[in-house]
Amino acid sequence: MAEIRPIAGWRYHRRLTSQIDNLTSPLFDVVSDKQREALYQNPLNSIHLSVPRGKQPAKAARETLENWKSTGVLVQDQVPALYVYYQYFSLRGSDKTFCRKGFIANLRVYDWPEKVLLRHESTMPYSVSDRTSLLEQTQLNVSPTHGLYTDPSHEIEKYLDESMRHPLYESEDYQGVRDVFSVIQDRAVIQRIQEILRYKQIILADGHHRYEGSLNYMKAQQAANPQHTGEEGYNFHMMYFTNTEAEDLRILPTHRVVSEAANFSEKWLLEQLEAYFTITPVENAPDVNEVILGKQWAFGLLVGDNAYKIRLKPECLQQITWNFPQSIKEMDLTVMHYFIFEKILGIPGPKQVDARNITFQRNFTECMREVLKGEAQFAVITNDISIETVKKVCYSGYTMPQKSTYFYPKVISGFVFSSIADEEFRTPFDPGFQQPSQTTAPS
Structure with a gap:
């Protein structure tokens, strides 16, 4: 059972909302150093709450939060709500304006074996530790993670559309995306949305480190609290929910950039790849994206001044020894991480999560720049991933x-x-939004 609750949210005071463009910020794991420096000036x-800095950043965030509360920069809504959040955007090569529709609510924190919340990515321990420390110090979910539910009826979107007739904020963010924000405080509507999601599994689309930080913190608090009831604030986590059946759900590729590989040369790399891949030179490097588009087990390779299309030889697939189901072994990302990073670079699968010489880059042009300038040894260009692939991985465990x-x-x-501080988490309206502790759907 996926239990969601409305939030008595903390928001910027009305006198500041005309400046909302200057108050929002990117997520901690996508903000660039240049963006950070500009945002810190305000x-x-x-x-200052999501990516605090200083010798003790989590403590600095706590002090900032306390100051903002005491001076009225942030004020708490008195009535719990679901916060509706639409994002209007466009993509290169398309004239269409997309709109991703969703809402922000609290989700009860579930451990992975409960299989209510399903993850599809591994996490990096040092990033989880940072998020846990920040939560411990501030008692605040600063940025919603992104969760996916599946509802072919699209009933929830009807309630969201109605709320969007009266938006609270409208902003253009750092991505060039138009963000529109509204609120649902109607108890009957909230209860209906709770009921729709009640027996669904949620896929964690984005924010694995933040969610795992909440999970670790909840476990620590449960162990330290002999009076634990399950209703404490630490049992809940702020999440942005969207529908997997929505046409405007988009997943972009994430490329890999490699540096500091020992005894590296372009000649050596191509010789190693030749054992597993068919290698085809690409005359114009910017064409790599199109050359590999839609082709299974095909990747772009940028190394030195050159570009190549590399594609796994089908007979090599059976060499994968990782203990995965066949459907997972056949995924492009499995092929890339097994053959390129384990077999060729010698980084075993379990250690790749901590490999600091493999970085992740969404911008193809930036991949080219890093390689051409010698800041990286090579880059592996990937295809995008479908939502059906994400589902397949999640349901496989x-x-x-x-x-x-x-x-x-x-x-x-x-x-x-x-x-999640109890004195702020609890409201007089809570009994009307609590769901029974039932874990199986009615027959």
Whole structure:
């Protein structure tokens, strides 16, 4: 059972909402150093809570939060709500304006074996630790993670559309995306949305590190609290929910950039790849994306001044020894991480999560720049991933390598914050939104 609850959210005071464009910020794992420095110049920007800096960044975020609350920069909504969030965007090569529709609510924190929330990516331990420390210090969910539910009827979207007739905020974010924000406080509507999601599994699309931070914190608090009831704030996590059946759900590719490989040369790399891949030179490097488009087990390779299409020899697939179902072995990302990073670079699968010399880049042009300038040794260009592939992985119980998916656009931080401090988490309205502790659907 996926239990969601409305949030008595903390939001910027009305006197500041005309500046909302200058108060929002990108997620901690996508903001660039240049963006950070610009955002830090505004003392009220939400980045001071989501990506704090200093020798003790989590403590700095706590002090900032306390100051903002005491001075009225942030105020808490008195009535719990679902916060509706639409993102209007376009994609290169398309004239269409897309709209991803969703809403922000609290989700009860579930451990992975419960199979209510399904993950599809591995996490990096040091990033999880940072998120856990921040949550511990601030008692605040600063940025919603992104969860997916499946509802072919699209009933929830009807309630969201109605709410969007009266938006609270409208903003253009760092991605060039138009973000529109509204609120649902109607108890009957909220209860109906809760009922629709009640027996569904949720796929964690984005925010694995933040969610795992909440999970670790909940476990620690449960162990330390002999009076634990399950209704404490630490049992809940702020999430942005969207429908897998929506036409405007988009996942962009994430490329791999490699540096500091020992005894590296282009000649050596091509010789190693030749044992597993068919290698075809690409005369014009920017064409690599199109050359590999839609082709199974095909990747672009940028190395030195050259570009290549590499495609796994089908007979090599059976060499994969990782303990995965056949359907997972046949995925492009499995092929890439097994043959290129384990077999050729010598980084065993379990250690790849901590491999600091493999970085993730969504921008193809930036991949080319890093390789051409010698800042990286080579880049592996990947195809995008379908939502059906993500579902297949989640339902299998296995995970893809970290940063395998890039759901676009990214959710931004700063529209609403969710406190898990008990005195702020609890409201007089809570009994009307609690769901029974039932774990199986009625027959």
